[in-house]
Amino acid sequence: MTAMMSIDPATLPAQVLPEVQLRVDGVSKRFGGVTAVESVSMDVVKGQILSVIGPNGAGKTSLLNMISGFYQPNTGKVMLGGKDITARRPSEIAEMGIARTFQNIALFSGLTVLDNLMLGRHVRMKSGVLSSILYWGPAMREEIRHREACEEIIDFLKLQDLRKVQTSALAYGLRKRVELGRALALEPSLLLLDEPMGGMNQDEKEDMARYILDVNQERGITIVLIEHDMGVVMDISDRVVVLDRGRKIAEGTPAEVQSSPAVISAYLGVKK
Amino acid sequence: MFHREAGNFKTTYASDMALFPLPITRWTAAALAVLFIVIVPLVLHEYYLSIFNLVFIAIVGALGLNILVGYTGQISIGHAAFMSVGAYTAANLATKLGLPFWVTLPAGGLMAAFIGTIVGIPSLRIKGTYLAIATLASQLIIEWVINHTPAISGGAAASIQVPRPTLFGIDLKSQSQLYFFLLFFAMLAIVATMNLARSRIGRAFVAIRDQDIAAEIIGINIFRYKLLAFAISSFYAGVCGVLYTYYFGIANYEAFQINVSIDYLAMIIVGGLGSVLGSVLGAIFVTMLPIAIRTVVETFGGYIWDTNALSAVAASMRLVIFGMLIILFLVLEPEGLARLWRNIRNYFRAWPFSY
Numbered sequence: 001m002t003a004m005m006s007i008d009p010a011t012l013p014a015q016v017l018p019e020v021q022l023r024v025d026g027v028s029k030r031f032g033g034v035t036a037v038e039s040v041s042m043d044v045v046k047g048q049i050l051s052v053i054g055p056n057g058a059g060k061t062s063l064l065n066m067i068s069g070f071y072q073p074n075t076g077k078v079m080l081g082g083k084d085i086t087a088r089r090p091s092e093i094a095e096m097g098i099a100r101t102f103q104n105i106a107l108f109s110g111l112t113v114l115d116n117l118m119l120g121r122h123v124r125m126k127s128g129v130l131s132s133i134l135y136w137g138p139a140m141r142e143e144i145r146h147r148e149a150c151e152e153i154i155d156f157l158k159l160q161d162l163r164k165v166q167t168s169a170l171a172y173g174l175r176k177r178v179e180l181g182r183a184l185a186l187e188p189s190l191l192l193l194d195e196p197m198g199g200m201n202q203d204e205k206e207d208m209a210r211y212i213l214d215v216n217q218e219r220g221i222t223i224v225l226i227e228h229d230m231g232v233v234m235d236i237s238d239r240v241v242v243l244d245r246g247r248k249i250a251e252g253t254p255a256e257v258q259s260s261p262a263v264i265s266a267y268l269g270v271k272k
Numbered sequence: 273m274f275h276r277e278a279g280n281f282k283t284t285y286a287s288d289m290a291l292f293p294l295p296i297t298r299w300t301a302a303a304l305a306v307l308f309i310v311i312v313p314l315v316l317h318e319y320y321l322s323i324f325n326l327v328f329i330a331i332v333g334a335l336g337l338n339i340l341v342g343y344t345g346q347i348s349i350g351h352a353a354f355m356s357v358g359a360y361t362a363a364n365l366a367t368k369l370g371l372p373f374w375v376t377l378p379a380g381g382l383m384a385a386f387i388g389t390i391v392g393i394p395s396l397r398i399k400g401t402y403l404a405i406a407t408l409a410s411q412l413i414i415e416w417v418i419n420h421t422p423a424i425s426g427g428a429a430a431s432i433q434v435p436r437p438t439l440f441g442i443d444l445k446s447q448s449q450l451y452f453f454l455l456f457f458a459m460l461a462i463v464a465t466m467n468l469a470r471s472r473i474g475r476a477f478v479a480i481r482d483q484d485i486a487a488e489i490i491g492i493n494i495f496r497y498k499l500l501a502f503a504i505s506s507f508y509a510g511v512c513g514v515l516y517t518y519y520f521g522i523a524n525y526e527a528f529q530i531n532v533s534i535d536y537l538a539m540i541i542v543g544g545l546g547s548v549l550g551s552v553l554g555a556i557f558v559t560m561l562p563i564a565i566r567t568v569v570e571t572f573g574g575y576i577w578d579t580n581a582l583s584a585v586a587a588s589m590r591l592v593i594f595g596m597l598i599i600l601f602l603v604l605e606p607e608g609l610a611r612l613w614r615n616i617r618n619y620f621r622a623w624p625f626s627y
Contacts, residue, residue, distance in 0.1 A: 068489060094491035106486035108479050110546075119479050123491035127472045129504065135467035140286065143471065147285045186490060 021046040021222050022067065022098075022190055027076030028246075029062050036062040038246040039076065044190070049216050049223045051233045053257075054243035055266060060226045061103060063243070064192050067224070068100050069093040080190070095123045099188035101179045103195045103226075109168035113159055113178050116167055117150040120185025124149075153181045157211065173204040180211060190222045191215065197229055205229060209236055234258065242266065291466055308455060313448050321447040323563060328451075328458035329515045330555035334539040335465045335548065336508020341537070342545035343474060344501035345481030346395050347404045349533050350411035351509050354391075356528035357414060358384040358510025360424050363432040363523035373437035373518060380514035381507040387414065388506020395498050411530055418525050431524040434517055450519060457515060461508060465548050468504070477501055478546070538594065542601050544610030553609040561597075562590045 022044040029037045037059040044050050052060045065071040067078055069090035078086050085093055099120075108116050125146055127139040154163055157177050162170065167178055176196055183191055196212065197205045209232050215221050227233050233240060234254040242250040242257055244266040250257050257263055282288045292298040313321065337351050358380035365376045391410040395403050419430050426432040436443045437453060444453050468474045476497050479487035488494050517523040535558055543554020569577075569586040577585050605611055 070485075070489075089493065090488040091491045091493040094489060100489055102486070102489075106483050106489070108482040108486065110482050111475075111478060115475060115478075119475050119487075119492075120490050122472060122476060122479075125472045129468070129473055129500065132471035132473045133464045133467050135471060139467075139471050140289070143289060144285045147289070151285075182490065 018045040018048075020044070021081060022224070023077075023079040024063070024067065025077045025079065027063070027066050027073040027078065029059075029066060029071050030074050035246050037066070037073075037243075040243065040246075040248045041076075042241050042248065042251065044222060044224055045239070046222055047216070047220055048238035049212070049225060049236055050239045050241065051225045051227060051237040052241045052243060053227065053230070053233055057245070058243040059246040060243055061194055062246075064100065064194055064224070064226060067093075068098060068192060091123075094186060097187070097189040098192065099183035099186040099190075100192035101176070101183050101194060101196060103198060105172075105175050105179055107167040107175055107179055107182070110166065112164050112166055113170070113181075114147075114150060114154070114163040116178055116182050117153055117185045118143075118146060120182035121146045121149060121187075124187060149187075150185055153184050156184075156214070157181045173200050173207075176200070176204075176208065177211070180208075180215075184215065184219075184221075188221060190224070193223060193225045193227075195226055195228065197227060197232060205232060212236060289470070291470075309452075313451050318447040321451045323560065325447060325450055325454050325519060327556050327559045328454035329512055329519060330536075330539065330559045331458045331552055332461045332515060333509055333512035333536055334543065334551040334555040335461050336505045336512065337536050338540045338543075338545065338547070338551045339465065339468070339477070339508065340501050340505035342540055342547065342550070343469065343481065344477040344498065344505075346392070346498060346501060347400065348391075348407040348502075348505070349404050349530070349537065350391060350407035350409075350414070351506075351536050352528040352530065352532035353411040353414035354384040354388050354506040354509035355513030355516065355532070356418055356523075356525055357387045357506075358513035359517040359523040359528065360418055360432070360525075361510070362514040363426070363434045363517055364424065366434045367426075367432055373514075377511060377514050381510040384510025384513065385503040385507040388509070389499050389503045391506075392499050392502025395502065396495050408530075411533055415525060415529065425525065426523075430526075431522055433522050436521065437518045444518075454515060454519065457511065461511075462548060462552065465551070469548065473497075473500070481546070538598055540608075541598060542608055544608030547608070547610040549613065550608050550610035553613070557609065558594075561594065562586075565590050565593060 020043045024040060024042045024044075026039045026041050027037060028035065028039050040059070040063060042050070052063060054060055062071060066073045069085070069088055069092070073086060076086075077084055080093075080096055080098065083096075085096065088096075108119060111119070125142055127142055131137065131139040154160055157180065159174075159178065159181065162174065162178075167175060170178065180193070180196065193212065197208050200208065212223060212225070213236055216223050225233070225237065237254055240250075240252065240254050240257040241248060242260070242263050249262040249266055250260040252260070282293070287293065292301050312324065316324075333351070333355060337348065340346050340348055361383040362373075362376035362380035365371045365379055366373070371379075391407060394406040398406060418424050422428075436445045438444065439453070442449070444450050476487065476492045479490070479492055480494055480497055480501075484494055487497075513528065516527065520527070539554035539558045540551055541554070542557055543552070544550020566583075566586040569589055570582055573582050573585055601608060
């Protein structure tokens with residue numbers, strides 16, 4: 001088994017040629033003397049769940065930050081559906097259909113669950129200052145239309161009884177779920193999830209895994225997942241990328257990655 | 273007002289999103305409207321109407337500042353300067369070109385919005401205390417420029433007399449005529465702010481206040497929206513300055529100095545940050561407080577102080593009590609009068625069965 005596996009389009013028949021939705025091409029990020037990510041490349045295939053794993057400090061979140069536009073890579077490119085998005089602002093990248101959640105939940109704590117979801121629909125709404133101030137008319141019709149879309153997500157994530165509760169009053173696991181809902185409200189084509197199950201108990205993890213699979217299968221949203229729980233990662237991922245100290249040390253199906261000697265040595269060390 | 277919500281079921285999203293979702297709140301709003309449009313001007317003496325008029329002007333300015341500070345979370349200690357921009361724009365347009373108020377009013381607002389947007393540019397880079405100092409600098413710069421440019425300030429005294437606003441050929445000069453004039457704009461500002469706060473733009477402002485990183489990730493361009501908040505807020509300030517100018521019949525930079533900026537900050541802190549009701553209550557409170565203190569000191573102060581010194585005592589008492597109240601509010605109820613009102617209402621919502 002080779003440690004490095006990647007899809008070579010030339011070896012596949014044309015009809016199953018996978019469509020690459022996001023291509024990360026040799027990105028590096030340095031902070032002063034520290035290299036957080038070093039020339040990492042990966043292809044995210046449309047409709048798949050790709051997990052990025054690695055020990056703490058491997059550069060997983062930095063990689064996500066470069067995709068969503070928070071960090072500018074020192075070298076390399078990020079391409080979404082053939083378009084170079086490397087130098088775009090995070091808000092522009094969101095508008096292009098990439099949504100994400102954060103490792104340490106970044107909800108609007110002073111607002112209700114519903115308002116958080118409505119904010120998720122910001123880029124799908126059009127009302128400007130004048131129509132907002134006049135409100136009765138186009139702005140109100142737009143609010144109602146998007147409220148319906150939010151209610152659909154509330155039903156999907158079973159948040160019905162919490163829609164008017166401030167998110168600061170919610171339990172940890174629920175906040176994670178609301179954050180997923182806010183990302184879904186954007187109607188993304190690609191969803192970046194940064195440790196959606198971090199700090200959850202087994203039941204909550206199973207719920208979250210079910211939601212992630214539903215999002216992927218029913219809504220056809222491509223997912224890039226960072227997660228430490230190997231059981232979950234191996235169960236739900238189509239492909240796994242392994243980072244260690246900023247470099248990609250393995251890529252492949254869960255089974256391939258699990259048996260890769262480079263991965264085993266990165267996680268468990270080498271027998272002397 | 274005091275009401276319970278039992279048996280109230282909503283069947284459409286429109287009714288769930290209404291400003292006054294319950295029949296009783298709609299009735300209360302209607303009753304308040306009748307009170308202020310019909311009863312108050314009929315019953316009250318001109319002197320009391322003049323206090324109302326000052327409150328109405330303050331409401332417009334406080335709402336504007338609250339959009340910036342309370343909703344968007346960007347501090348400004350230079351708001352009085354934006355008011356003076358509006359005031360001098362309108363005064364010059366009214367005297368030099370003879371334009372009526374319905375042209376000079378929006379023009380003053382737009383000019384203030386323009387200057388405010390420029391002042392807001394540093395907010396893209398700096399936050400909190402640093403932004404406060406930057407806006408403080410802009411207050412002093414704008415003040416100095418107006419004061420030292422005769423073309424704007426109208427000469428050495430830096431004050432411009434403006435003609436009274438006219439509506440349907442009537443000069444609005446008595447307090448009761450001005451009452452309706454100012455009430456109209458105060459109501460307009462209140463409704464506009466309520467609508468703004470519950471729609472897409474207002475939510476984006478709050479998002480920037482609560483979590484600017486998350487705001488950016490869901491597609492809100494922070495740069496654009498911070499500048500927009502500065503623009504809208506200074507538009508209100510400009511309109512407030514224009515109303516002030518028409519009310520007093522004179523544009524004078526001394527009416528828009530740093531202490532006025534602080535007064536308006538006090539209004540929204542005492543009233544409640546990020547709340548329309550808070551802006552209104554704060555404007556009422558801060559406008560009425562010195563008047564109340566003066567009345568009390570002049571009535572009862574004779575027993576303690578020399579009668580000749582009473583006006584000086586009233587002036588310094590104002591500062592003492594004012595400062596004390598702001599400290600008390602910051603410590604005891606940082607969410608202001610609006611929160612106090614909500615607490616009282618929530619207590620009675622379940623009263624007498626508190627569980």
